[in-house]
Amino acid sequence: MTDDTPTTPETTGDDAAVARVLAREGTRSAGYTIFGASGAGRADALQNDSHYDDFRDGDQFDREDRAALRRVQGLSTELEDVTEVEYRQLRLENVVLIGTYPSGTLTDADNSLRELASLAETAGARVLDGLLQQRPHPDPSTYLGRGKAEELRGIVASLGADTVIADTELAPSQRRALEDVVKVKVIDRTAVILDIFSQHAKSREGKAQVELAQLEYLLPRLRGWGESMSRQAGGQVGGAGAGMGSRGPGETKIELDRRRIHTRMAKLRKQIKGFLPAREAKRANRTRFSVPSVAIAGYTNAGKSSLLNRVTKAGVLVENALFATLDATTRKYETPDGRAYTFTDTVGFVRNLPHQLVEAFRSTLEEVGDADVIVHVVDGSHPDPASQLATVRDVIGEIDARSIPEIVVFNKSDLVDDDQRLVLRGLEPTAVFASARTGEGIDELLARIAELIPAPEVEMTLLVPYHRGEIISRLHVGGRVLATEYVEEGTRVTALVHPHSVESMREFEVVTAR
Ligand SMILES: Nc1nc2c(ncn2[C@@H]2O[C@H](COP(=O)(O)OP(=O)(O)OP(=O)(O)O)[C@@H](O)[C@H]2O)c(=O)[nH]1
Numbered sequence: 001m002t003d004d005t006p007t008t009p010e011t012t013g014d015d016a017a018v019a020r021v022l023a024r025e026g027t028r029s030a031g032y033t034i035f036g037a038s039g040a041g042r043a044d045a046l047q048n049d050s051h052y053d054d055f056r057d058g059d060q061f062d063r064e065d066r067a068a069l070r071r072v073q074g075l076s077t078e079l080e081d082v083t084e085v086e087y088r089q090l091r092l093e094n095v096v097l098i099g100t101y102p103s104g105t106l107t108d109a110d111n112s113l114r115e116l117a118s119l120a121e122t123a124g125a126r127v128l129d130g131l132l133q134q135r136p137h138p139d140p141s142t143y144l145g146r147g148k149a150e151e152l153r154g155i156v157a158s159l160g161a162d163t164v165i166a167d168t169e170l171a172p173s174q175r176r177a178l179e180d181v182v183k184v185k186v187i188d189r190t191a192v193i194l195d196i197f198s199q200h201a202k203s204r205e206g207k208a209q210v211e212l213a214q215l216e217y218l219l220p221r222l223r224g225w226g227e228s229m230s231r232q233a234g235g236q237v238g239g240a241g242a243g244m245g246s247r248g249p250g251e252t253k254i255e256l257d258r259r260r261i262h263t264r265m266a267k268l269r270k271q272i273k274g275f276l277p278a279r280e281a282k283r284a285n286r287t288r289f290s291v292p293s294v295a296i297a298g299y300t301n302a303g304k305s306s307l308l309n310r311v312t313k314a315g316v317l318v319e320n321a322l323f324a325t326l327d328a329t330t331r332k333y334e335t336p337d338g339r340a341y342t343f344t345d346t347v348g349f350v351r352n353l354p355h356q357l358v359e360a361f362r363s364t365l366e367e368v369g370d371a372d373v374i375v376h377v378v379d380g381s382h383p384d385p386a387s388q389l390a391t392v393r394d395v396i397g398e399i400d401a402r403s404i405p406e407i408v409v410f411n412k413s414d415l416v417d418d419d420q421r422l423v424l425r426g427l428e429p430t431a432v433f434a435s436a437r438t439g440e441g442i443d444e445l446l447a448r449i450a451e452l453i454p455a456p457e458v459e460m461t462l463l464v465p466y467h468r469g470e471i472i473s474r475l476h477v478g479g480r481v482l483a484t485e486y487v488e489e490g491t492r493v494t495a496l497v498h499p500h501s502v503e504s505m506r507e508f509e510v511v512t513a514r
Pocket residue numbers: 047048049052298299300301302303304305306307317318319320321322323324325326346347348349411412413414415434435436437438
């Protein structure tokens with residue numbers, strides 16, 4: 001369903017190109033354009049994926065599913081209009097990005113806008129241009145200053161863009177005011193991230209969480225949404241709201257929608273609570289079996305899934321897109337000396353994560369918070385790895401996981417030159433340089449993991465009745481079996497057991513030596 005035909009601005013004809021260049025003239029002094037007029041430079045924050053095909057083994061077909069439209073389920077048709085129009089329209093649109101920055105922070109704003117471009121592309125939009133305005137604070141009423149907003153309108157018109165995305169979370173009133181000036185739809189970074197999450201969520205829990213986050217975001221914006229909606233829905237405005245003293249077109253509908261949204265949100269919250277016991281049981285199970293766990297955490301697009309695939313052939317979807325992974329995938333693996341552990345791929349982090357989505361991250365965060373070792377993957381080829389490190393560490397700190405041993409991996413080292421290596425070394429002297437693509441550093445990473453995961457070290461001799469075969473399996477998986485003997489009462493085993501599962505094995509312990 002996706003229109004993949006690469007249409008660059010040049011194809012829109014010479015007139016448009018001229019108009020565009022002229023329109024741009026004015027912005028030079030005022031603003032700062034990131035993406036080249038040719039379209040060639042746009043959002044090349046994402047690199048080409050083509051050599052990576054050998055790591056795909058079927059999950060890539062998800063992608064087509066994702067590109068298809070996704071409905072918010074269980075809502076009335078009316079309401080589907082509201083949410084769908086807004087979120088669906090985001091895709092396949094021609095967008096112009098805007099941002100503001102206080103003086104001295106241009107590089108940061110530049111990186112952030114590039115990231116927004118990647119986000120927009122991931123959501124399915126085509127980025128035509130990006131503009132930054134320097135000002136101490138965003139304008140409280142129109143985000144960009146009034147004059148710049150007017151200029152933006154000219155740029156948008158000359159490019160034929162239909163959407164503007166602001167690199168921030170706009171107040172509902174700001175969004176409306178700016179929309180009134182530029183005359184095309186205005187959305188913000190939060191809406192884009194929510195859109196990506198709603199396209200990518202796969203598990204039932206993930207879907208419910210993302211839908212809840214969307215509705216939370218939507219609720220205070222409903223009035224404005226209604227307005228742009230009626231424009232898009234093609235002329236519900238007018239007729240109904242004509243009478244004097246009437247509440248205006250769409251207003252009643254909005255009230256109705258508001259109530260429906262509340263009801264739906266309550267239902268979703270209940271549903272999400274319902275997932276908790278299953279998740280906890282899974283966790284308890286893992287602790288009981290004492291299999292040490294390693295969580296791969298890191299900024300989005302750092303190459304977490306690629307690393308998991310490289311190590312375990314897990315076949316997790318790898319995509320040159322942000323938030324390709326939204327559900328944790330766990331695979332078993334073994335240290336070189338044969339100790340089993342689990343390897344879990346998690347959702348990537350991003351700066352300015354919409355607060356509505358923090359809940360949606362919770363299960364992934366638990367995964368990280370419970371781990372015995374955190375493999376913190378950083379894209380070594382990224383222009384600002386330090387801030388990626390900091391963003392992820394903040395989150396790790398928030399979930400009290402700072403005491404968990406962490407191995408920092410600078411991935412994509414195939415793209416990192418010697419100078420950059422020195423810089424990275426300076427940031428993190430003990431980091432492992434690795435490449436999921438070439439395999440560099442993978443053995444070193446695995447050796448580090450083996451050093452850090454807790455070893456089974458308590459020697460116990462147990463007598464396990466024959467009908468309790470699962471205990472023997474547990475010893476094989478989580479511990480190290482040294483000797484086995486079959487006697488009349490059951491299996492007599494001598495094994496090394498993890499310190500934290502000694503208690504659960506007590507009942508089988510052979511206390512007195514025979
Ligand atoms: N050159 C190079 N590219 C890599 C390497 N590892 C991953 N990539 C590319 O980086 C992109 C992101 O990889 P993923 O494994 O999907 O990243 P992720 O961290 O799981 O991303 P999300 O799940 O979206 O948060 C893909 O285009 C990969 O092909 C590497 O070692 N070298």
